[in-house]
Amino acid sequence: MTAMPSLLCALTCETMPAHPLMVSRPxxxxxxQISAPLGNKVSIPLLQAELRDQIATLLQLIAAVQVVRYPWMTMDGLYRVIVTPDRHATLLAxxxxxxAIGQSVAMHVNKKSAFAFPCPHGIVVVLPLDVIRLALAPDTEVERQYGLTTVWHELAHVHALSKQYFANRRLQIPVDSRICPTTIQAWHEFFAERHSHWPGFDxxxxxxxxxxxxxxxVSEPTRPKAAHLLVRxxxxxxxxxxxxxxxTCISAFPQVFASNxxxxxxxxxxxALEQACVTIVESGNAPDLVLLNQRLGNLADGLMVPHL
Ligand SMILES: [Zn+2]
Structure with missing residues (x-):
């Protein structure tokens, strides 16, 4: 099924009304009543009304779990969550x-996964229908875990990206020219992964x-490949x-850490990653990433040494 491009664009998509959640504390x-965490910001351009309702309910529940687990985490910076049957058409739309934020369709086109990006109105999350299907109707436990953690991962991005890109309620690009893009990526992926894990998940x-x-x-020891390894x-x-x-990573990946x-x-x-995490949780502000940038740079240099 394909939707009209205007229904896939964050600025013009149709959104669904959300119902408040009832909570009871003795x-x-x-x-x-508390408001549904994603508010009226969810867009599901599918023809089947029942499927739309199922997905919207599931997403609000997954988001509610995220907010219960991390009460300091806010979805205020969210602009749209678009659940799309056609990831590529959504990229183009x-x-x-x-x-406008220095990215391109080409940067995302060869991937299949969900992604989040800032726009002048806030953070946009794109969730492919395939990923939602895993959470809604998985064939295996591994699929279910992947579906759930992907949504939590993107919602964690909403928090950290909005702190970083909307310091004064305005979209700020670039964030800080002293910090290399790899460091920014490593920080955001670390933060999102840290807050999408569920105990016992694979x-x-x-x-x-x-x-x-x-x-x-190893097959091509270049600086960009070292940077990619550091993000991972x-x-x-x-x-x-x-x-x-x-x-933990040292014992998990002994092949990488071959020297003292x-x-x-x-x-x-x-x-430095842990310190950045403490900063954003305790102060509510984006960390400056200067220290992390310096240390990741040192490690990238260290990885390159045997190959120079
Ligand atoms: Zn991510």
């Missing part, structure tokens, strides 16, 4: 918004992605349960 005078995919990035780096490591550090241990200096450099990166 110590709080009985039941009261939002091309002008992506270009982490094989994240481990696999690090392995793949490592193999790509930062993501894995967010997803793999660390229990406060900064060295690399181990030390990773510890410094993991520490």
């Amino acid at each position: 110590d709080d005078g009985g039941p009261k 939002n091309e002008h918004l992506l270009e 982490t094989a995919l994240e481990r696999h992605l690090v392995d793949e990035a490592w193999k790509e780096f 490591l930062a993501s894995a550090h967010g997803r793999v349960p660390t229990h406060g241990d900064l060295g 200096s690399l181990i030390k450099q990773w510890h410094a990166c993991a520490e």
Whole structure:
């Protein structure tokens, strides 16, 4: 099924009304209404009304769990959640918004996954229908976990992206010219992974992605491949349960950390990621990422040394 481009563009899509949720706290005078976390910002351009309602309900419930788990997390910066049957057509329909923030259709076109980006009105989340299908009607437990964690991941992006790109309620591009794009990406993926994990969920995919990035780096040891590996490591550090241990990635990926200096450099990166996380949670502001940028740069240099 394809929808008209205007229905897939964040600026012109039709949104669905949301119903308030009832919550009951025994110590709080009985039941009261709270607003559905995603508000009237969900767009599901599908013809089947029942499927639209099922998806909208599921998304509000998944978002409600996110807000219960992380009460400091806010969806205020969200502009639209678009559930699309055609990811590629949605990319094209939002091309002008992506270009306005220095991205392009080409940067997203070869992927299948959900994504989030800032536009002048707030953060837009694009969720392919295939991903939602996994959460709504999975064939396996692994599919269900992937569906749920993908939605939580994107909602976590909404929080961190809106803090970073809307410092004064206005879209700020670029954020900080001192910080390289890899650092910004590593930070956002780490944060989203840290806040989309559910205890007991499988982490094989994240481990696999690090392995793949490592193999790509070894076969072609360039700085961009090293940077990509670091983004994957930062993501894995967010997803793999660390229990406060900064060295979890070191034991999980011994092939990457072959020397004491690399181990030390990773510890410094993991520490900077954790510090950035504490900053955004405790202050409610975006972290400045200067320290993380410096430390990831050192680790990228360290990875390149044997190949120079
Ligand atoms: Zn992400």
